[in-house]
Amino acid sequence: DTEVTQTPKHLVMGMTNKKSLKCEQHMGHRAMYWYKQKAKKPPELMFVYSYEKLSINESVPSRFSPECPNSSLLNLHLHALQPEDSALYLCASSSLAKNVYGYTFGSGTRLTVV
Amino acid sequence: AQKVTQAQTEISVVEKEDVTLDCVYETRDTTYYLFWYKQPPSGELVFLIRRNSFDEQNEISGRYSWNFQKSTSSFNFTITASQVVDSAVYFCALSGLDSGGSNYKLTFGKGTLLTVNP
Numbered sequence: 466d467t468e469v470t471q472t473p474k475h476l477v478m479g480m481t482n483k484k485s486l487k488c489e490q491h492m493g494h495r496a497m498y499w500y501k502q503k504a505k506k507p508p509e510l511m512f513v514y515s516y517e518k519l520s521i522n523e524s525v526p527s528r529f530s531p532e533c534p535n536s537s538l539l540n541l542h543l544h545a546l547q548p549e550d551s552a553l554y555l556c557a558s559s560s561l562a563k564n565v566y567g568y569t570f571g572s573g574t575r576l577t578v579v
Numbered sequence: 580a581q582k583v584t585q586a587q588t589e590i591s592v593v594e595k596e597d598v599t600l601d602c603v604y605e606t607r608d609t610t611y612y613l614f615w616y617k618q619p620p621s622g623e624l625v626f627l628i629r630r631n632s633f634d635e636q637n638e639i640s641g642r643y644s645w646n647f648q649k650s651t652s653s654f655n656f657t658i659t660a661s662q663v664v665d666s667a668v669y670f671c672a673l674s675g676l677d678s679g680g681s682n683y684k685l686t687f688g689k690g691t692l693l694t695v696n697p
Contacts, residue, residue, distance in 0.1 A: 498685075507670055507687035508624070520682045553622055557685075567614065568674075568685055572623040 471556050471571035479579055480546060486574050488539040488556030494569070497539040499531060500555040502573070508555055514539060546578045581606040581675045585688035592661055593696050600656045600691050602671030608632070611675040613647065613654045614685070619667040627669075630654065661695045668692050 469490045478484045488497065496515050500508035513521035514533040522531075528550075530542040539556055556571040582605040592598045604613065615627040628638065630647050638645050642659045658665055671688040 496683075507690050510684055510686075513682055513684070515682065521677060521684065555624065557624075559683075567612070567626060567629040569626070570616075570624040572621070575622070 469556055469558055469569050469571035471554075471574050473574060474572070475575045475577075477577045477579060478543065478546065480548070482546075483542070483544045485543065486541040486554055486556075486576075488541075488558075488571055489537055490558045490569070491537055492558065492560070492569065493536075494558035494560050495536060496559045497533060498557040498559075498568070499539070499541055500557065502553040502555060504552075512541075543576075546576075548578050551577045581608070581611075581673050581684070581686050583671050583673050583686055583688035585671055585691050587691045588689070589692045589694070591694045591696065594663060595660050596695075597657060597659050598661050598693065598695075600658075600669050600671075600693070602654045602656065602688060604652050604654065604671070604673045606673060606675045608675040611673060614672040614674065615645065615654075615656050616670045616672060616687075617667045618670060618690070624670070627656075658693075661693075663695050663697055666693060666695045 472487045498513050499511040501511050502508040510523050511525045512531045517533045517536055528545050532540040553573045553575050555573045557568045559568045584603045586601055611632045613630045617625040617627055628645055635647050635649055644657045646655045668690045670690045672685050674683050674685045677684045
């Protein structure tokens with residue numbers, strides 16, 4: 466299995482809702498990432514997990530809460546989002562924190578906040 | 580700090596033309612990795628190539644070729660005989676240590692939108 470699977474593919478949520486994005490990989494990668502991509506912009510790093518521990522938080526608002534329950538799963542919990550949080554959320558993994566073997570990206574979750 | 584510059588925002592070519600996408604990077608690391616990704620309208624990021632900082636060998640893969648020059652901090656990407664299916668946003672990216680020196684981060688350029696017209 467050489468894929469990163471993200472669910473759901475599309476999500477519409479209200480500003481008072483609580484939802485979660487899920488990311489799964491079975492490649493044995495020990496580094497996992499969340500990126501946010503607005504339209505016509507490059508992906509921007511949000512969080513990095515290395516060996517299931519949060520190692521980088523790029524000053525992301527607390528309404529985004531990451532979780533790494535095990536080495537194969539990465540979640541992003543969403544609460545009280547704003548319309549400007551609408552974006553494509555990409556998950557990625559890499560085999561080592563040093564990224565020697567590069568990154569594998571999921572196909573993303575398109576989030577719309579209404 | 581690391582930075583990737585893709586000066587070409589949009590490029591439009593006619594099918595079968597060759598096209599080169601430019602990428603210039605900045606980093607203080609001596610060990611780093613450079614990538615090119617393709618993002619079609621469907622949104623997924625498709626990995627094209629990875630280069631480490633010690634390997635300046637150019638590479639050709641089918642219609643794709645890459646020219647890595649450390650002297651000019653450039654990692655340019657050429658598509659030969661372009662096809663309509665090559666239409667996408669192409670991102671150059673750099674993986675290097677963060678400011679704390681303990682984690683690798685992947686930093687993207689702003690991307691180049693390539694449109695190949697029939």
